[in-house]
Amino acid sequence: MINDIYNKTINYIMNVLNMIVMWCNSYTKIWLKNYPYFCVNIIFMEESILKAAGLFLAGMTGIVKAIPVGVALKLSIFEIGLYVSLGSIATVFILYFSGEPLKRWITKKWSKEKMEKKKGKFATLLERYGVIGVGLLTPGTLGPITSIVIGLILLKDTSKLMPYLVAGIILWSFLLAWVAVEGFELVKSII
Numbered sequence: 001m002i003n004d005i006y007n008k009t010i011n012y013i014m015n016v017l018n019m020i021v022m023w024c025n026s027y028t029k030i031w032l033k034n035y036p037y038f039c040v041n042i043i044f045m046e047e048s049i050l051k052a053a054g055l056f057l058a059g060m061t062g063i064v065k066a067i068p069v070g071v072a073l074k075l076s077i078f079e080i081g082l083y084v085s086l087g088s089i090a091t092v093f094i095l096y097f098s099g100e101p102l103k104r105w106i107t108k109k110w111s112k113e114k115m116e117k118k119k120g121k122f123a124t125l126l127e128r129y130g131v132i133g134v135g136l137l138t139p140g141t142l143g144p145i146t147s148i149v150i151g152l153i154l155l156k157d158t159s160k161l162m163p164y165l166v167a168g169i170i171l172w173s174f175l176l177a178w179v180a181v182e183g184f185e186l187v188k189s190i191i
Helices: 002-034 036-061 063-072 077-109 112-141 144-154 162-190
Strands: none
Touching (some): 036 063, 063 077
16 A cells, blocks of 8 residues: 555656656757757856855865865855855754754764763863854864754853854855865965
8 A cells, every 4th residue: 555655656756757857858959949058058057056056065064074075166265165154054053953852862872982072172162262262163173063063962052152153154164265275276386
């Protein structure tokens, strides 16, 4: 019974997708014939959208991991900083709104040693610089994902951390994008 429903659903989705592909192919031929320059612009626009989406998704994994992807895609400093920061901010908000269930899962998943080590760095920064300093410094030092997870665990009111964490993500994304692009250009000019 369940397999039958599943197979019917899959067949329906495949039929809809086939109809969409056939419709797009027929209109693409008409557009290419009548408006060749417009279609070339759409192709380049699709390429830039794919680059932006790829960098956004890479940014969701962390700032330091995504910056080299942007450099490899030959994007500008502004584009790298923008897409990486948007991806990291999206991840931070997803984790922030998941709240208590995430906190329980993380405490089960992470080992005690790893958690204590990260908590120690975070607590030291918190004592020394307060919530503002932690929000601005930790995205570049610990990473945005680790920052929000430990913030959820250590802080009673994480909402105070969020604006500063977002500002820190933006700051570090653009700063590291600038360093990476300029460093790559410097190495390229030397070689």
